[in-house]
Amino acid sequence: MTQFSFTEKKDTRSGFGAGLLELGRQNDQVVGLCADLTGSLKMDAFKKEFPARFFQVGIAEANMIGLAAGMSTVGKIPFTGTFANFSTGRVYDQIRQSIAYSGKNVKICASHAGLTLGEDGATHQILEDIGMMKMLPGMTVIVPCDYNQTKAATIALGSHVGPAYLRFGRPGWPVFTASDRPFTIGKADVMITGPDVTIFACGHLVWQAIEAEAALREKGIRAEVINLHTIKPLDVEAILRSAEKTRCVVTAEEHQINGGLGDSVAQVLARFRPTPVEMVAVNDSFGESGTPAQLLKKYGLSPENIVEAAIRVTSRK
């Protein structure tokens, strides 16, 4: 029996909405900006309670990034909200110059990331955003795993200083972490310990990793599951500690194989402790329309894929 189970599913974007509302109550410098997706980003409650601190930008994401940079210059803590594709790829140069290079305390909050956006298809299913954002010097990148952790991450960002990217998603997803589970930016969360193989996962794929762990245990393989919710700054110590023990690693994420969590982990291992790695990620391809479950299966991101990768990598030790 795994120690993690769930009784309900909730979307991680609702965790963001709840976190932002709570943060708004804690800190009157927090402001929200949204590019015509207030309902989708679950920013309604913040907007209702703090109308003067909420800015409707319309369908103009580049302007939104600039506005946030300006507001932070004068001391505000802006949280921008739109879909992940429009939060990153569409406005990369604005983020790079006006926020990252300028060292602005802006929190770029992005929903509907990855394949689990579902039916809208590949135009909206960004799978490159973690890579784009982590490449920017000084940018913190967080990909929380469920409703509770997204809420905790949002609140944690209120007292974090500097540019940050918070990535979450659209579908209802198991809520398997306790609402009081500690969350620290940059600190990996060891969910399950085991001696045979380490599975590093982020976002929705943490739950898949937990399911995979149960399946592996039936096959006699004891996996360690680590939630690497912060891609940057990466918890190098936690990665090396676990790899030292298990001597083989699987990474799992809802992102391209290039540029994501897996490539950050592989880089650390290659430099400090060469270790066999298998990556569960989208293999240099765009997504398509479908249900989240269908897409995760078709593009190789299901628990079965993690199990196969774990068996493969164990044999490479």
Added chain:
Amino acid sequence: MTKPTSDLHKLCTQIRRDIVRMVHSCQSGHPGGSLGCTEFFVALYFRIMKHDPRFSMAGHGEDLFFLSNGHISPVFYATLARAGYFDVKELATFRQINSRLQGHPATHEHLPGIRVASGSLGQGLSVAIGAAQAKKLNQDDRFVYVLMGDGEQQEGQIWEAGMYAAHHRVDNLIATIDYNGQQIDGPVKEIIDLKNLRAKWESFGWEVQEFDGNNLDSVIAGLERAKTLAGKGKPVLNLMTTVMGQGVDYMMGSHKWHGVAPNDEELKKALAQLEETVGDY
């Protein structure tokens, strides 16, 4: 203490000398637009704005200025130095390794007076609008100023920002366009014509006025008038006509001096036209 206008004329000449010497010494940079906007910067920093050279990023209770067309950094740096933000000697480090005076303005090296990086065009107006709205939230009644280029009006983000500021009644914002009609590849008219720029901004819901940007009295009067136009529910836009390369005869009115540094001979010719008034750096 307000400096008399005669002193501001001297400052204009000195800052033009600074600009030409800066770009000459590193053999790179953008003299044309810098020379064209010298009166504007001098008026802003020595007459119009309430500001403190001890510099705080948030600038509470102060007027703020953002430069969107960051390539005219020479005039920005020279003005900030002459206004006391940092030692004028530091102008000699412009575009050199380990300098705070980057090719385009940056906050990364913590140069006093710079509040956001600019250079990639079209972004400064949005930043200024955000700062202006934050000032309103803070009940800070000072103004936010921003300068853009005319070629820069070809960037789409400008129009996103223009629509937003009018809709949200950001009337503590005074934007200015350096209307010199030149961009890198040639006259703006030939590259992508802006057509009736005034009508465009008016139709976006802005209060628009025009003035001559190379006549100090008209710049001061124009900016004073802009303040009276502000606070009435509309953002204010100054269409400021300037001559690229103003003050150095062989640079005037041509896009060729947008981003080219003078050689030794040309420097000598330029400095002969620009008297050293308050001391070279």
